[in-house]
Amino acid sequence: MKNILQVKDLCKTYVVNKRQNNVLKNVNFSVDEGEMIAVMGPSGSGKSTLLYTVSGMDGITAGQVEFCGRSLADMNQKELAELRLDEMGFIFQQMYMLKNLSVLDNIILPACQSDKIRETRRQTVERGHALMRKLGIIEVADNDINEVSGGQLQRACICRSMINKPRMIFADEPTGALNRSSSDEVMEELAGLNAEGTTIMLVTHDVKVAAKCTRILYIVDGNIRGEHNLGRYQKAKLRDRERALNGWLMEMGW
Numbered sequence: 205m206k207n208i209l210q211v212k213d214l215c216k217t218y219v220v221n222k223r224q225n226n227v228l229k230n231v232n233f234s235v236d237e238g239e240m241i242a243v244m245g246p247s248g249s250g251k252s253t254l255l256y257t258v259s260g261m262d263g264i265t266a267g268q269v270e271f272c273g274r275s276l277a278d279m280n281q282k283e284l285a286e287l288r289l290d291e292m293g294f295i296f297q298q299m300y301m302l303k304n305l306s307v308l309d310n311i312i313l314p315a316c317q318s319d320k321i322r323e324t325r326r327q328t329v330e331r332g333h334a335l336m337r338k339l340g341i342i343e344v345a346d347n348d349i350n351e352v353s354g355g356q357l358q359r360a361c362i363c364r365s366m367i368n369k370p371r372m373i374f375a376d377e378p379t380g381a382l383n384r385s386s387s388d389e390v391m392e393e394l395a396g397l398n399a400e401g402t403t404i405m406l407v408t409h410d411v412k413v414a415a416k417c418t419r420i421l422y423i424v425d426g427n428i429r430g431e432h433n434l435g436r437y438q439k440a441k442l443r444d445r446e447r448a449l450n451g452w453l454m455e456m457g458w
Contacts, residue, residue, distance in 0.1 A: 208372055208403050209235040209258060214267035216250075216257050216426075227253045229426040230267070235372070240398040240437070241405045242414035244453070245423035251407045252376055254423065258405075259292055259374045260284045272371060290320040293365030295406075297377035299357045301349045301364075307357075308332050308345040311364045318368050328367075335363040339393055355386030362393055366402070373397070375406035379413055391416050395437050411453065415445040422456045430456055 216228035227250045235241055243251045256262040258269050260276045269276045272291065276284065288294070301310040312332040315321065323331075336342045339359045344352045352360070358378065365373050378394070379387035387410070395416045398404050408414050420432040432452045434445050 206237045207234055208237045208272055209405070210268075210270040211258055212268040212270075214254075214257065214269060215265045216253055216262070217265040227426050228257065228265075231423075231426070231428055233421060233428060233431070235403060235405060237371075237403055238398070238401055239403055239419060240395070240417045242417040242420045243405070243407045243423060244409065244414055244420055244458075246458075247409075249423045250426040251423055255374055255376055255405065255407050259294070260288055261294075289314060289318050290368055291371045293368070293370040293373040295358070295361050295365050295373065295375040295378045297380035299354070299361050299381070301357070301360070303349060305349075306346050307341070307349060307352060307360050308336065310349065311335065311360055311367055314364060315367045320368055332363065332367060335366055336360070339363055353386070354382050355389055358382060358386070358390050359393060362390070362397070366397070370402075372403040372405065375404065377407055377409070379408070379410060387413065392439075399437070411446055411449055415442060415449050420449065420452075422453070422458075424457070 211231055211233050214228055214231040215226070218225045218227060231254065243254060245251050253262070257264050260271070264277060271287065279287065305313065308329070312328050315328045315331070333342060333345065336345055339362060341356050341359050344356055349357060375394070379390050382390060391413055394404060406417070414420055415434065416437045418434060418436060420434065421428050422430045432449065434449065
């Protein structure tokens with residue numbers, strides 16, 4: 205498989221009240237195309253910081269992050285913004301959407317801001333409808349965002365993350381604000397996208413979520429202490445995957 209993300213000796217330090225807080229310390233890992241990686245660890249271990257730095261949302265203090273062969277440290281803010289818009293998709297626990305736009309208009313907004321795909325607005329709308337149909341939310345296309353359920357809204361966020369055909373999706377606790385039923389539905393959608401070839405890296409504290417990923421990175425105090433390979437997700441073997449992951453996490457001190 206081709207390498208899509210390469211992280212070498214990554215360090216991230218914040219200075220608060222003249223004191224250094226070393227959040228990430230010499231982190232090394234890589235992600236291949238088509239993988240679905242979960243980052244797990246205790247609260248405050250650096251999970252979200254890791255996601256933000258390797259996706260270019262936050263700067264790095266030292267080390268190197270390469271996305272599709274391009275060094276993020278060598279890119280200016282405009283180049284980073286274009287990279288995030290065109291080649292990356294983002295899903296967050298808090299489902300940020302513009303209240304003055306319909307669900308569909310929120311989904312297609314990144315495509316309207318990008319020059320990556322040359323098409324008419326009608327073609328963009330058709331692609332937005334196709335994504336919504338695929339994720340089972342086409343009936344709420346014209347609704348305001350306060351007129352849909354949390355599960356529907358998060359699936360809309362997945363549609364938005366896919367609208368520019370990204371090379372990789374980054375998700376920070378994408379099911380954290382959902383109930384178990386909606387969480388399962390959203391993760392099945394993400395697993396389905398991954399099965400079709402989309403590379404995904406997500407942060408989660410939920411074993412049931414992580415068990416649907418191909419590989420788990422376990423981070424403690426800014427260091428990756430171990431990784432566990434679960435292989436390709438098969439729904440029929442989900443319980444076995446959850447048991448295996450639970451056992452490994454207990455060994456890691458979860």
